[in-house]
Amino acid sequence: MSTYVHYSVQEAQKKMERYCAYQERCHKEVEKKLREMRMIPEAIDSIMGHLIQENYLNEERFARSFARGKFNIKKWGRNRIKNELKQRDISKFNIQLALTEIDYQDYLQTLDVLAKKKLAQLTEPNLFKKRKKLSDYLLYRGWESPLVYEKVMELTK
The missing domain is CATH 1.10.10 (Arc Repressor Mutant, subunit A)
Structure with missing residues (x-):
């Protein structure tokens, strides 16, 4: 037999205010949390509106x-x-x-540091496989292909 807590709109609203004040949240996270609390759609809309209006959610x-x-x-x-x-x-x-929060010079410098660090960890003797491992690693982390390939070639001449 499962038991779950019933929240009033006010209780749920206070709980969500604390949830949003603790750390920045996106709308999707907050809505999911309210659904997990078994709030009805009207209550979710009301609470979401309050959180946005009071700047808990931005x-x-x-x-x-x-x-x-x-x-x-x-x-x-x-x-x-x-x-x-x-x-x-x-x-x-x-x-x-x-x-726009990411400074381009910091961005390029971070790519450089990350690529050099990973390259130092690779023990692959085959140059082509080493390049592939390095580029796969950087691409997986979300770096743009042209930047990755340029950096890989620069570091593995």
Whole structure:
């Protein structure tokens, strides 16, 4: 027999305010959380409206924060950041704004550091396989193909 807690709209709203205040959230995450709390669609709409109006929920702020964090901490490239934001139903406009958070010189420098670090870890004796492993690694992390191939060729002459 499963038991679950029933929340009033006010209780759920307070819970979501804390949830959003703790860390930037996207609309999709908050809606999912409210559905998990078994809130009815009308209550979800009401709570979402309140969170947006009171600035607990701001998609542009979320996208910018997400892009900065994933680039600075996880060293993701633009493609990976863009795809992850798309999966969270962030608008094209906000994705473009989010990508402006990444300074281009920092971006190129991070790619350089990441590529050199990975190259130093590779023990593959075959040059072509080594290049493939390095480029696959960088592409998986979301770095753009032209930048990756240029960097791989530069480091494996």
